[in-house]
Amino acid sequence: MRNFKFKRSLTLIAVTSLLSITIVSIPTVAQAAPACDGKSPVQTCGGATSDGAPYAMMVPANFNGTVYLYSHGYRPNVPVPAGIPGYGGYTVTNTPQPGPNETVIGALLAKGYGVVGSGFARQGWNADSAIKTNVELVGLFKKQFTKTTKVVAWGESLGGFITQALAEKHSDLFSAAAPLCMASDVTPLMTMAGDALWGLKTFFDPTIKGGNYSAGTAGYAEAMGDLVKVFTVIGTLQAAFAANPSTPAWPATSKVPDAIKGIPSRSALVMVALMSGIPMQSAHFDSTSAPAGLPASNTLSFQVAINPAFAALENVANAAALAVLATHDLELQAGGAIFDNTATDYAARIAEEQFIWASALSGNSGTGGLLSVLAASPRAKASPAAVAKLKTLGSHSGKVDIPTILLTGTADPITTAGNQQSVVDKYATYWADKWVAARKAGDRKRPANNQLVLWNFPSAKYSKYTAAGAPDTSVPAASGTNHCNFTTSQYMAVAELLAYAADNGKNLSGGPMLTKIRKAGNMTYDRGYSAPQLKYYGG
Incomplete structure (x- = not known):
């Protein structure tokens, strides 16, 4: 190739x-x-x-x-x-x-x-x-x-978390709320980030500290050092992928056994993305496209093995950067190490995905080899007291009695779609409990379901290539990818939906709602869609 x-x-x-x-x-x-x-x-x-x-x-x-x-x-x-x-x-x-x-x-x-x-x-x-x-x-x-007369709350990312919490705890102050690309419970969010950082450390540079930072200025220096090392690894992999996408070399800093280095480094990066729960569509790589003009066999190889690795490269970089900065921050607040994977079964974590992405993982032998590295590597152990403290720093109940509007990109690499889904599921339980209580009280009228859930799906194919056939990352990030990647039209559609909800005490629905989101572009209302939950395993 x-x-x-x-x-x-x-x-x-x-x-x-x-x-x-x-x-x-x-x-x-x-x-x-x-x-x-x-x-x-x-x-x-x-x-x-x-x-x-x-x-x-x-x-x-x-x-x-x-x-x-x-x-x-x-x-x-x-x-x-x-x-x-x-x-x-x-x-x-x-x-x-x-x-x-x-x-x-x-x-x-x-x-x-x-x-x-x-x-x-x-x-x-x-x-x-x-x-x-x-x-x-x-x-x-x-x-x-x-x-x-009316106050509506909205916000993005951590601001989406804050907005959801305001709607749950202070509904008397607000007429409607819109948590966008929200962060959800902090523990699974940091598990995703921690897994990504630990994966980079394990496969590509064991000198990455990856958490359990020291107190004071020493810990700050360690965290900034980790940022440098993370982006050094990413840059080295990027150069290797560009030079030889089929079998890119491993970074010199990697200490995996020589036998494992027979597996392309791109497959290890795909493993990091899958075990963390990071999306396999990124800003510029849809995991299905190939440049025009390749022979049929090379086209298929690029589609199923190489494009996914490029997507993992973009997304893992962002998750690992979050891991360094947020881990340092939250360890300071919690009083110790917060990431623990001593009991994590990474083979179980990718049990389904390993078949979907078999070619990107270099088949059964490649998957087995990479999992053997994960199984044999030293694990990160958290402070039980710090973990307990972390759990007090924020979670959602889903119990909201004012109209809410949720929107996220399904390929957001920071606050993955599972964050929004977790709140959707909690609200569904809350609504069902209200309905049961109403029936027991003799009320046959269903409670109002006032949660409007919107998704921003990337297109199936959007990767762009230069005339020479190289991936073109100079174009804007695809809709539905990157973090909180919304257009002005989408923001304004949410704002107008909030205004209607505030004025009427309920969300806009039916044809008028569908027309509004259609005109905004790349917004979907689909009751049948459920995003994958965050890959968080207790213990």
Whole structure:
């Protein structure tokens, strides 16, 4: 098979896609009342809640009484030194963000809606404090703008987690909510990330610490060192894949037995993705396409063995980056190591997937060899006290009594679709219990099902290739892939659905709802679809 060269390096979303867009800059000193500029047609107010978290309010002159409270996603709680690939040079910021982006904010203001958002007092995993901040912020907004009649909550990623929690715990404050590409229970989320990082360590560079970081500055240095090593491995694999996609070389840092190195390194990376539960469609690789003009046998090989490895390369890079930053953050909060795979059976973990992706794993012999490495490698052991503490840092009950709208990409490599599905399943149980209780009470009317679940599916084929037949990663990420990869049209469709729900006490349904999401593009309502659950195994 011919060699393939990338037009440019793979796009790594890592944490940069989780960072907020700067909308306004306001004072961070706590104050009793917002400081407003009094401008027209849009008035901007700033201040800080009692915990010191800065906020921004934007209200048009024709304010219609409905305000959108936005919660931003995960921001690292430590700076990332310049020079680290992907997102080096990040500085911790608590700049408030009152909406997904400036275009969406402007469109909402033009329609007469207000927008508000906090920068939060702490970055990193901050669900508990962010919830309290937002509750206080709602009160401040209503006091400043007394014509407020309805508040809707929305947010992305960790902000989606926060939004879901607000809907569950403070439904009296909100008329509707939209958790987007949400993070769900933190324990399975970090298990996915931890498995990805441990897999890279095991197959490609055993000097990656991968957690159980030291206290203080030493631990910070270890985490930043891990980031460098992760992206060094990814870069080395990328070069090897481009040079010889059929049998790419293993990184020099790998210490797997020589016999295992007879298996292409691409198969080991596919194993890492599958055992972690990371999607096998990525920003630029659909796991089914091949360049035009290849002989039939080479076309099939590219489709079933090589394209999936490229997809795994993009997605594992992002999951491993999350693992380093979030693990360091959450270990500090939990007081010790939080990832434990001492009892994980990775053969059982991929029991179904190994047949679907047999060619990408190099067949039964390749699968067996890779599993033997996992079985023989030293495992990571967590601190029981830290694990117990981690479980207190956030989970969802699914018990929501206001209209909610959920949307996620089914190939999101950070907050995988299983995060949304877990909340869908919990709500289904809650609704079923309510129905049983109603029947026992003699009420034959079914409770309202007020959860609207939307999915963003990637196309079956979307990989692009240059005239020379090389994968082209310069094109934008495909819809349904990458983290919270939504268009302005999709954001606005969700915003309009929220407005309807707030005004009517229920979600839009039937033809009008289907028409709205069809016009937005790449949004699907499918009652029969259920996303795979997160690959979390207790013990």
